[in-house]
Amino acid sequence: MREEQMDVIFEASGASGTAGTVAKILNRGSLGSFIKSAARPERLSRVLRAEGFAADTGDITILLAPEGHEEDRLVLVGVSDDASVFEAQAAGARLAVRCLDLSGGLALSCPEGLDVALFGEFVYGFLVRSYRFDIYRSDQHTGPGRLTLLDCPEAVVDSVKRLRIAAEATHSVRDLVNEPGNMLPPLELAARIERLCAPLGIAVEILEAWKLEELGANLVLAVGQGSVNPPCMVVLRLKGEGATVGLAGKGVTFDTGGIHIKPVAGMWEMKNDMAGAATIAASMAAMARLGIRRSVVAALGLAENMTSGSASRPGDVVKSLAGPNVEIRNTDCEGRLVLADCLAYLQQRFAPSQLIDVATLTYAVQIGLGPRYAGVYGNDRPAMDRLLRAAQSTGELAWPMPVDAGFHDELKSDFADFVNWPGVTYGNASIAAAFLEKFVSKETSWLHIDIAGPAYAPNGSPLSPPGGTGFGLRMLVDYLAGESVA
The missing domain is CATH 3.40.630.10 (Zn peptidases)
Structure with a gap:
């Protein structure tokens, strides 16, 4: 397998300390309560409307963390309860693309109520799209090298561990396919x-x-x-x-x-x-x-x-x-x-x-x-x-x-x-x-x-x-x- 793979860490939310970037999965049902929990809900609601974020599957926005949050940036991602496997994967992949040039680690909160399988596929999409093949480029990039999953129940941990293996194996295929013929x-x-x-x-x-x-x-x-x-x-x-x-x-x-x-x-x-x-x-x-x-x-x-x-x-x-x-x-x-x-x-x-x-x-x-x-x-x-x-x-x-x-x-x-x-x-x-x-x-x-x-x-x-x-x-x-x- 590849020598360099993204670290995936499971922690309780209180154990992670201050993270540079935290991602949160929302749907239309949970968006309202999230806005209400903010220190200035009206301002946050106005910002999200301006960003076009409605918590539909694939919606994504990166904000400077609202008042009361320890992290520097807050990433909001929409995943509906009725999303297909591919839609959940693609939403995770969109998060990866937005985070490719963010240094440090990314923390992702495990959402309540989201199906275990869908959350696993979301994480799989993130991991599999975080791939880069730039060994022959002089301007190699360094994205987030660590994904911390917060407050995950055991079933989610087991699912993600298996899907991480699948993502790493997929990276191995890509490494071989992307090699030039002379190599x-x-x-x-x-x-x-x-x-x-x-x-x-x-x-x-x-x-x-x-x-x-x-x-x-x-x-x-x-x-x-x-x-x-x-x-x-x-x-x-x-x-x-x-x-x-x-x-x-x-x-x-x-x-x-x-x-x-x-x-x-x-x-x-x-x-x-x-x-x-x-x-x-x-x-x-x-x-x-x-x-x-x-x-x-x-x-x-x-x-x-x-x-x-x-x-x-x-x-x-x-x-x-x-x-x-x-x-x-x-x-x-x-x-x-x-x-x-x-x-x-x-x-x-x-x-x-x-x-x-x-x-x-x-x-x-x-x-x-x-x-x-x-x-x-x-x-x-x-x-x-x-x-x-x-x-x-x-x-x-x-x-x-x-x-x-x-x-x-x-x-x-x-x-x-x-x-x-x-x-x-x-x-x-x-x-x-x-x-x-x-x-x-x-x-x-x-x-x-x-x-x-x-x-x-x-x-x-x-x-x-x-x-x-x-x-x-x-x-x-x-x-x-x-x-x-x-």
């Missing part, structure tokens, strides 16, 4: 994943290129063969109870598109094409820290998709780890090649009862769903519904998408068992899912999560500054924690 080639990413996971008791194996060649993982090798930085596969194992779940993650550390090179506009964002692998690694780390006793294994395919004299050519035929020969029609459809060998490896070695892959797989999914939603595909509708409920409970956006025989038919090849792309302009997100399904046994429950839209926010999002978002981590952890281990 994070495949073997370096593997080493950082090992440093993240191994201290938590997660077994880590790094299968280097020679081992992948020995195994016959030729699709991963084909993706990485144009780069001077060799590919590898990271295998993670978290011991626990119940049937084993296998996770496959796309970890393309930089994607030029290969011979089918991408246009220059936005290509610098292709450092994020390893977000699936980062999300899975950090999710397993979070599960270990949370004490979730679930048997989970992961195969993360790491490669750099470059163009050079040794790069894969359109029309190349490559034998997969699973056996079928694949005609590579499009070198920019490389993520499905990496995942295919990862899915095959998991089944051959571990025989999991369920497979879930996570990837920034297709631009096409954004055409249908926009940049905020993940597309969810699979062969197990009840499992898909449970995953969608997990997304809803954690404030993330996911939507079920189709994959059927018609999409499989698109992948026919004249020269191999099938192609990695049929050359069509429609249905490409579902066609990519169909390609992956060819590498999943019919008896195995399988879900595919395409996070190409929400994994990276070039202009930021309500919960994230510009760059990697860490989307999907909480959804995946919640889903795995909630699945039956019988």
Whole structure:
């Protein structure tokens, strides 16, 4: 995990002394009594009207502390009792943005009457939006390094402690996604994943290129063969109870598109094409820290998709780890090649009862769903519904998408068992899912999560500054924690 994380301290209000800044959560019902308690209520009421503060969810204002308060500044934040999970998170995030340049600590009073879960999500929003990635900037910022929560009952303390772990794991995803490609080639990413996971008791194996060649993982090798930085596969194992779940993650550390090179506009964002692998690694780390006793294994395919004299050519035929020969029609459809060998490896070695892959797989999914939603595909509708409920409970956006025989038919090849792309302009997100399904046994429950839209926010999002978002981590952890281990 990150070495520098915000301290979260739980105290009684009388123990904290004078704080530089104190935040207070209000709603329309409690706003009136708060104003009446002020030394000069009429003046405070006039100030809040001028500020447009009505205590609706997301309202926020920073005041010089009214007479009778020990703190220097008082921050008022509105959170309604009927706020959604995401609205509570976003309100906490707005508080974080307003406090990013405030030095010292911030104290937050635990409001009476607000649902424990909503308050926890508010704090989560604050913590997750307090993130900054400025290690390469000479003007690094120092925001509040400490959050003191005042007068919290035990249930709130427990909730916040768990959500803090989720926020820190999300920061770990962002750290990896935001690293520039020159700083994070495949073997370096593997080493950082090992440093993240191994201290938590997660077994880590790094299968280097020679081992992948020995195994016959030729699709991963084909993706990485144009780069001077060799590919590898990271295998993670978290011991626990119940049937084993296998996770496959796309970890393309930089994607030029290969011979089918991408246009220059936005290509610098292709450092994020390893977000699936980062999300899975950090999710397993979070599960270990949370004490979730679930048997989970992961195969993360790491490669750099470059163009050079040794790069894969359109029309190349490559034998997969699973056996079928694949005609590579499009070198920019490389993520499905990496995942295919990862899915095959998991089944051959571990025989999991369920497979879930996570990837920034297709631009096409954004055409249908926009940049905020993940597309969810699979062969197990009840499992898909449970995953969608997990997304809803954690404030993330996911939507079920189709994959059927018609999409499989698109992948026919004249020269191999099938192609990695049929050359069509429609249905490409579902066609990519169909390609992956060819590498999943019919008896195995399988879900595919395409996070190409929400994994990276070039202009930021309500919960994230510009760059990697860490989307999907909480959804995946919640889903795995909630699945039956019988």
